[in-house]
Amino acid sequence: MTEFSLRDTFGDFLVEYGKEESQLVVLDSDLSSSTRTFKFAQKYPDRFFNMGIAEQNTIGSALGFAISGKIPIVSGFSIFTTGRAWEFIRLACHDNLNVKIVATHGGFVGEDGSTHNALEDLSLMSILPNMRVLVPIDHIELIEMLKFAIHNQGPFYIRLPRHPFPQIHESNYHFELGKPEVLKEGNEIGLIGTGFGGILAYQSAESLEKELNTSLKVINLSSIKPIDTIELKNQVKDLKGIIIIEEHNLYCGVGSLVARLLSEETHPIMKFIGIKDSFGQSGKREILLDKYGLNVRTLKEKIKSLL
C-alpha cells in the first residue's frame, strides 16, 4: 500500500496556505529540515523564524506573536517541544492564545532511540485546559486538521509521526472536532485506535473477523481532546467489549481518557494496547511496534479474551 509522509504533507500545506493566510508565521527550533518547515522558510523567509535549539524561547516567542494578532505555527520534535517547553505551552493554554503546535516524531522515532521517542506527549498536552489534541490517521485527515486549527481560535497540538502512514480516507473526508469516526461498522467488539493504533485496527479488522468469527467495529479516535462523549458512548454501547490502541504510554494515555469518559455509566469491558510504561529503545520502527505489542498478534489475543 502506498504510504505518505505526513511531514511532507505538513510542509507542503504551509507553503500553500501561507499564500492565503497572511497572518501565518512559522517557528522552528533548528529542525526545519526534519519537520519540513524549511519549505515554508524558502517560500516565505520573512514569516519563518528559526529560533535555534531553544524550545522554550520558541514557544515563548509564539505566545508573543499570538498576542500581537499573528497565527504562529510551531514545529519541532514531539518530545522536545511538549516536554522542554511545557510550561510555556501551559501559559498559551492558560491565556487561550492562538498558538498551533504541529510536532513531528510523535510515538516511536526508530533508530534515534528512547531519548527521542515521544510516548508521553498526548498526556502532557491533554492535561492542559483549552488545549485541543489531534492525531491524524493519514495525510488527508492532517490537512483537514491543519485547516481547522488555523480557522479556530486557541491552542492546538497536532501530533505527526516520523514515519509515513497509509491513506485511509477518501480525498473528500471532512474532519469534525471531537467526533469518534467510524471507519468500519461491526456489532460485537469495538477497536478504537489513535494514529497508528487506528491503522492497525483498520488494516487487520477484516481478516481477524473471519479468523475469529466475530464482527469488529473500527473507530478512528483522532480527536483526543475534546472527545464527543455522547457520540462515543452511542458508538460503543451495544458492543460486548472495546479495545483502545495507541502508540503512547498506557499511563495517562488515550485509553485512560476513554476509560474515564465511559466508566461513569454501564459500559463494555475495556482492554488496552499501548506501551507498558517504557521509554522504548532504538530499532526499526516496525520491530519496535511489534516488540512493544502494537501488532496483530496482540490485537487478536485481546479480541479473543473478550469473546
Place this chain on the structure above:
Amino acid sequence: MKSMDLSKSEEKKFLLDVIEIKKIILSMIHTVQSGHPGGSLSCANLIYLLYTKIMAINPENPRWDGRDFFILSKGHAAPALYAVLSKIGFIDPKELESLRQYGSQLQGHPVKNNDIGIEISTGSLGMGLSIGIGCALASKLDQNDKKIYVLLGDGELNEGVIWEAAMAANQYKLDNLIAIIDRNGIQSDGSTEEIMALEPLSDKWRAFGWQVIEVDGSDLNASINAFKVAKETIGKPSIIISYLIKGAEVSFMENTKKFHGRPPNDEEYLNAINELNKIEKDIISGAFN
C-alpha cells in the same frame, strides 16, 4: 544628546503619585495579608514612569491598537502594576481591595485581561522576555512602530530561558524591544550574588549583543533619558539595568529579603504608611531630595 528633564513641578507631582501608589500597594497587601511588598515597592516608580512618560497608551482605551506593550515578567510585582493601572484609569480603584481574593480579576499574579491593560499572564519567572521577542518580531513584520517593554526581576535572570531570549533578540536585531532589569539585588532566599551571582551583569548583556544602559532607578530624569537612549538605539535590543531598592521608601523593608513575599502586620503597615506620609510632606515642602 538633548536631555528630556521634567520641570520641578512635574517631578514633584510624579513623586507624590508614586507615594500614593506605594500606599495603595501596601494597603492591598495588608488587607489580604498576602503578596510581595519588597519587589512591588522597588519597581513601582519604574512602572508608573513607563505608563505616564515613556509608553504610547490611550488612557481611554486599554485595547487601543497603537499602544506599546508592557510585559511584567516579574509577575509577583502585580500589586505595583494594579496600583499603576488604577492610577491611569484602566482599573477601577474600588477593585483594588479585592486583590488575591476569590472571584477577583486581580489575582496574585497578573492574568491576561485586555479590558484592564494586561497583555499576558505572568508570574512563572523567566517567560516575559521570550514573549516580548514574539511581540517585537510581529511588530517588525507589520512595520509598525510599537515598542515592547519587558520588566525583569534580577533574580529572574537565573532562569535559563532568559539567555535563550537574549541570544534571539540579538539575532533578530530587535531594536523595538526594551528590557528593564529591576536590579535591587535581592531575591527570595537572599542576595542575588549569594544565591546565583549575576555580576558582571552589564558585561553579560553586552556580550550577548545588547545595548546596555545602567541607571540609578531613583533618579527620575536619568531614567527618562535612559529610555530615550533605548528608544533611539537602532539595530540591537536595549536593556536598562535600573538600580533600585527592594522595599524602597519604607525603611524597614529596604534591602531585605524579609518582605519579599510576606505582608506587613498591622503595626508594620501603620509604620510604613507613616513613613510614606512623612516623605509625602517632605516632597510637598520641597525638603525631599
